[in-house]
Amino acid sequence: MKAKDKLIVMDRIAVGVTLLALFALGMMRRVHFAAPFDVAFIPGLNAIINSTVFLFLLIGRVYIAMGEKDKHRVFMSMALLLSMLFFFFYLVYHFTSPETPYCKEDWTRNIYFILLISHILLAAIALPFILMAFNRAVTGHIAAHKRMVRWVFPLWLYVSFTGPLVYWMLKPCY
Numbered sequence: 081m082k083a084k085d086k087l088i089v090m091d092r093i094a095v096g097v098t099l100l101a102l103f104a105l106g107m108m109r110r111v112h113f114a115a116p117f118d119v120a121f122i123p124g125l126n127a128i129i130n131s132t133v134f135l136f137l138l139i140g141r142v143y144i145a146m147g148e149k150d151k152h153r154v155f156m157s158m159a160l161l162l163s164m165l166f167f168f169f170y171l172v173y174h175f176t177s178p179e180t181p182y183c184k185e186d187w188t189r190n191i192y193f194i195l196l197i198s199h200i201l202l203a204a205i206a207l208p209f210i211l212m213a214f215n216r217a218v219t220g221h222i223a224a225h226k227r228m229v230r231w232v233f234p235l236w237l238y239v240s241f242t243g244p245l246v247y248w249m250l251k252p253c254y
Contacts, residue, residue, distance in 0.1 A: 083219045083220055083221070086219050087215055087216065087219045087221060090215040090218075090219065091212050091215055093211075094208050094211035094212050094215060095208055097207075097208075097211060098207050098208040098211070101167065101207060102204060104171055105171075105204075108171060108174040108175050109174070109179065111175060112175065112176070113175050113176050114176065115172070115176035115177070119172060119173050119176050119177055120177075120254070122169050122170075122172060122173040123173060123247055123250075123251075123254070124247070124251075125169060126166050126169050126170055126173070126243070126247065127243065127244040127247035127248070128244075129162050129165060129166040129169070130166055130240050130243035130244050130247075131240075131244045132162055133159045133162045133163050133166065133240040134237065134240040134241050134244075136155045136156070136158050136159040136162065137155075137156070137159050137233070137236060137237050137240060138237070139155045140152050140154075140155035140156040140159060141233065143155060153217070156214075156217075159236075159240075160210070160214060163210075163240070166243075180250060180253050180254055181253065182249070182250060182253060183252065183253035184252070184253070188249060191249075192246070192249045192250070195242050195245055195246050195249070196246050198238075198242065199238075199239055199242040199243060199246055202235050202238055202239050203239045205235065206232060206235040206236055206239060209228060209232045209235075210232055210236055212228065213225055213228040213229050213232050213233075216228060
């Protein structure tokens with residue numbers, strides 16, 4: 081299969097994965113499962129995972145700026161894998177636990193909701209493009225990869241940074 085044809089197939093998979101993820105997110109407040117174990121640790125674990133994704137993205141960016149393509153590839157791949165792990169745990173937690181409302185009634189409430197809403201929207205917008213940027217890298221379409229990551233990278237960085245912030249703001253409410 082030609083690299084261009086492979087890219088088309090991979091992009092279709094990326095769109096399919098995105099649609100499946102959005103469907104799962106839409107269902108998580110409508111469907112509830114009993115957890116076979118205590119899932120209270122998951123929000124904290126996810127904050128750690130997201131913080132690690134943030135660091136790996138920065139390290140990957142530094143490596144590509146230094147021309148270290150192999151190290152860049154490793155850190156960006158790890159960031160993607162950790163993001164997938166985060167999403168798995170996120171779904172497990174939200175399919176098995178009631179929603180935790182923000183409990184403070186002070187000046188932080190508006191900041192929390194601005195961060196939360198922007199985090200959710202940008203995560204949903206960025207997901208297919210993160211996957212497509214990865215597709216372009218692994219199929220050797222480096223010029224297209226570079227064009228895409230110029231705007232996708234800052235979104236992913238923002239999402240991976242604001243996720244832990246949202247957690248720390250919500251932590252007293254658990």
